[in-house]
Amino acid sequence: MGAVSLPSIAPVDHGAETHPSSGSLAPAASTLDQESREWLRGLRADGAERDAAVARLHALLVRAARFEVGRRKHTLPHLRGNELDDIALEAADDALMSVLRRLDDFRGASRFTTWVYKFALLEAAVKLRKRAWQGREVPLEPEAWDVLATASAGPEAEVEQREVLHAVEDGIANALTPRQRQVLLALAVNGVPIDVLADRLDTTRGALYKTLHDARRKLRRHLEECGHAPLETEEH
Numbered sequence: 420m421g422a423v424s425l426p427s428i429a430p431v432d433h434g435a436e437t438h439p440s441s442g443s444l445a446p447a448a449s450t451l452d453q454e455s456r457e458w459l460r461g462l463r464a465d466g467a468e469r470d471a472a473v474a475r476l477h478a479l480l481v482r483a484a485r486f487e488v489g490r491r492k493h494t495l496p497h498l499r500g501n502e503l504d505d506i507a508l509e510a511a512d513d514a515l516m517s518v519l520r521r522l523d524d525f526r527g528a529s530r531f532t533t534w535v536y537k538f539a540l541l542e543a544a545v546k547l548r549k550r551a552w553q554g555r556e557v558p559l560e561p562e563a564w565d566v567l568a569t570a571s572a573g574p575e576a577e578v579e580q581r582e583v584l585h586a587v588e589d590g591i592a593n594a595l596t597p598r599q600r601q602v603l604l605a606l607a608v609n610g611v612p613i614d615v616l617a618d619r620l621d622t623t624r625g626a627l628y629k630t631l632h633d634a635r636r637k638l639r640r641h642l643e644e645c646g647h648a649p650l651e652t653e654e655h
Contacts, residue, residue, distance in 0.1 A: 450527050451527045451531075452527075452530060454530060454531065455525075455527060455530055455531035455532075458472065458476070458531040459522065459525070459531065461475075462476065462519065462522060463522065473515070473519070476515060476518065476535065477511060477512075477515050479532060479535065479536070479539075480510075480511040480514045480518070480535065480536075480539040481507065481508060481511040481539075483511070483514075483535075483536045483539035483540060484506075484507040484510040484511040484514065484539040484540075484542065484543040485504070485507040486540075487507075487510075487539065488503050488504075488506055488507045489503075491543070491544065491547050494547065495547060495550060495551055498550070506543065506546050506547060507543060509542075509546060510539060510542035510543040510545075510546050511539055511542070513542045514538035514539040514541070514542045517538050517542070518535045518538050545614045548614060548615060549612075549615055549618060552611075552612065552615045582647070583647045586641070586642055586647050587638065587642065589645075590637070590638045590641035590645075591603065591604070591638065594640075594641040595634050595637055598630060599630055599633060599634035599637065600634070601620075602616070602627055602630045602631050602634060603631060603634040603635070606627065606631055607631065607635075613627055613628075
């Protein structure tokens with residue numbers, strides 16, 4: 420039997436966007452470059468010294484967020500310059516809070532400034548995607564089942580593919596819980612960004628990844644029980 424491709428959502432979907440983190444043990448100071456040591460010392464200090472370090476860090480994050488907003492602004496052509504700058508500033512503010520919470524996660528694999536830069540890029544990208552979906556309905560039902568079909572080699576292959584597609588529809592309708600069905604259709608079929616869906620459903624990316632994984636496992640088992648080949652995955 421032919422197989423139907425169902426796109427999978429990896430934990431780094433839409434641009435490898437996970438917060439930089441590498442463990443709970445801080446690196447030995449001797450393994451860090453001098454600039455990184457100075458950043459950590461200033462951010463862990465007290466009083467005016469810490470305030471100055473935080474201000475310098477925020478300025479760095481603002482530059483990074485503005486860079487990412489500028490790189491992606493073509494996706495939101497209706498936004499004006501001041502609106503884009505507001506998004507960049509909000510991203511920098513949130514990135515600052517994330518960096519300060521995760522100072523002990525910095526392992527020294529790169530310069531400290533390179534490490535924190537990624538926080539701003541991530542926050543800016545997430546906020547732009549959310550703004551792009553603002554006011555839009557999140558599709559939780561398949562807009563067209565044909566999106567699951569792959570190009571067939573001929574009439575016989577097309578018939579086989581249709582049989583598998585019907586089995587997929589049946590599995591989604593009957594083998595999954597309502598929540599699993601909702602998440603699978605939104606993420607894997609309709610292409611809703613995971614951070615947008617997490618915001619709409621008031622949950623976390625991690626919880627959605629777990630739900631999606633469980634849904635795909637159930638659906639794969641359902642197809643195998645129906646005598647069809649397992650789903651082919653397309654990582655992206």
